[in-house]
Amino acid sequence: MTAKNPKNRYEIAVVQGDGIGPEVCGAGLAVMRAALGGDGILNFSEYRAGANCYRDTGTAFPAATYDACKAADAIFHGAAGIPGVTYPDGTEAGLDFGLQLRFRLDLFANIRPVKLHPGVSSPLSDAARTGIDYVILRENTEGFYAARGGGNLVRDDIASDTGIITRAGTERVVRKAFELSRLRNGALRDGRRRVTVCDKANVLRSLAFFRKVAQEVANDYPDIELDFALVDAMTVHLVRKPDFYDVIVTENMFGDIISDLGAATVGGMGMSPTAEIGDRNGFFQAAHGSAPDIAGQGIANPYGTILSAAMMLDWLGDRHGDARLTEGAERVRAAVAGCLTDGNLPGDLGGNARSDRITEDLCDRLAVMA
Structure with a gap:
């Protein structure tokens, strides 16, 4: 059990991944910055892993990325995998990042909240x-x-x-x-x-x-x-x-x-945050895949990743006894609830809001709260 010991700054290893991964990951980072008043508390450092990394370099999970993830206070991820980018045995190369993290860092608890939010049918x-x-x-x-x-x-x-x-x-x-x-x-x-x-x-x-x-x-x-x-x-x-x-x-x-x-x-996989935690490390991402068919179109649902960011803030805050982080998580969830209730819905929820508009709305709400 880690002693409650708040830090001045927490190191977050960020892997954007494949497909819509960079889009939803970017939304999560922007919302966390807005919730915490900038980069003062969290330091985001980016690393490569996933299908595109495998296609470019021949490895889906570089050793340097693993070392950074192991040493970080938490790991934040967009999405991984591209159909057709496979190992010789036919299994998807991009999925190795998350799977190896689970086993190598002993992330034994995969926590998936299932919650119907106001404004979502x-x-x-x-x-x-x-x-x-x-x-x-x-x-x-x-x-x-x-x-x-x-x-x-x-x-x-x-x-x-x-x-x-x-x-x-x-x-x-x-x-x-x-x-x-x-x-x-x-x-x-x-x-x-x-x-x-x-x-x-x-x-x-x-x-x-x-x-x-x-x-x-x-x-x-x-x-x-x-x-x-x-x-x-x-x-x-x-x-x-x-x-x-x-x-x-x-x-x-x-x-x-x-x-x-x-x-x-x-509401679907776009509303499904995930925390994968062990005794020392925590890995946070939405439960959905990389959806390469809509990548780059600006229509991906970022809510699942943003709610995963709130789970990360909660986990870090509880682990270190840092109220700044747990209060930030509460603000993120309150902003999401307000945004959904007001009908700011992406296409998979029956609306027409683009990813950047949802992110801007959340950040505006958080600026007022902060």
């Missing part, structure tokens, strides 16, 4: 009345994705990947889920703090083990309700009763899938 008919506000906590270093690069292909006839679940990995992510629940106000439906374990314990021995370990950890949190859902049923529950959920904790691949489903209920 949902395809769920009751969402405007009941609201949607829960968190998916995805174990980030184990599960089926741990097999990337290590699977087997035999004679071009048989392919296999192996999922990995450990006691230590499960204990720490489940404990993080309970700690997150303690910081929240409970589920919208009944106000109860609740941790839901999402698994496939009825079929897979590894996920039955995940559930067993989660039950053991829950004994340390008698103030929080423990709930279970099979992953296939969860895809129904997140549509039928999203207001029942507070914090959902799950395996890596399951978390990837249900968080995209959750995003679709609150």
Whole structure:
């Protein structure tokens, strides 16, 4: 546990990435500067990684970028990957940046808030009345994705990947889920703090083990309700009763899938911030991809990246006991709420606001707040 020790200045490693990455990343940087009154608190240093980097240099994640990310107080990212820019095995080269960060920096907790903001419509008919506000906590270093690069292909006839679940990995992510629940106000439906374990314990021995370990950890949190859902049923529950959920904790691949489903209920991937954190490092980006088909057109939705910036400020502020950062995060969220409520919506939310106009509006609001 890091001692609460505010710094005069925090070093942020910035990787803009591919496709719309530079556009949404630039919006996030501008909004943070506006929220904090300039560059006095955060020092942004840019580094290369991703598909374009691989195409230009032959490496998707240069050693210098990794060293800078490891040493930085936090890592801020736009988006990565371009379809067709692949390794010889067919996997996307650009994705290695985020995947390697997770494993090499042990960013075990992937935190994905799913929240329906005022001014944003949902395809769920009751969402405007009941609201949607829960968190998916995805174990980030184990599960089926741990097999990337290590699977087997035999004679071009048989392919296999192996999922990995450990006691230590499960204990720490489940404990993080309970700690997150303690910081929240409970589920919208009944106000109860609740941790839901999402698994496939009825079929897979590894996920039955995940559930067993989660039950053991829950004994340390008698103030929080423990709930279970099979992953296939969860895809129904997140549509039928999203207001029942507070914090959902799950395996890596399951978390990837249900968080995209959750995003679709609150406006899409452009409204989905993400924090990937470990004991020392934190990596912040929107959950969406690089959308190269709209890159350079000025129509990308920057809200997800901007909300990820707010998560970064919160994490840094809490880690170092620095109220300047946590207050900045609150201002960013308030500006986003005001901007959305007033109808400043990009195309994917049914509006026609361009990325630069949204960013300008947010910065104007933050200038008044600051």
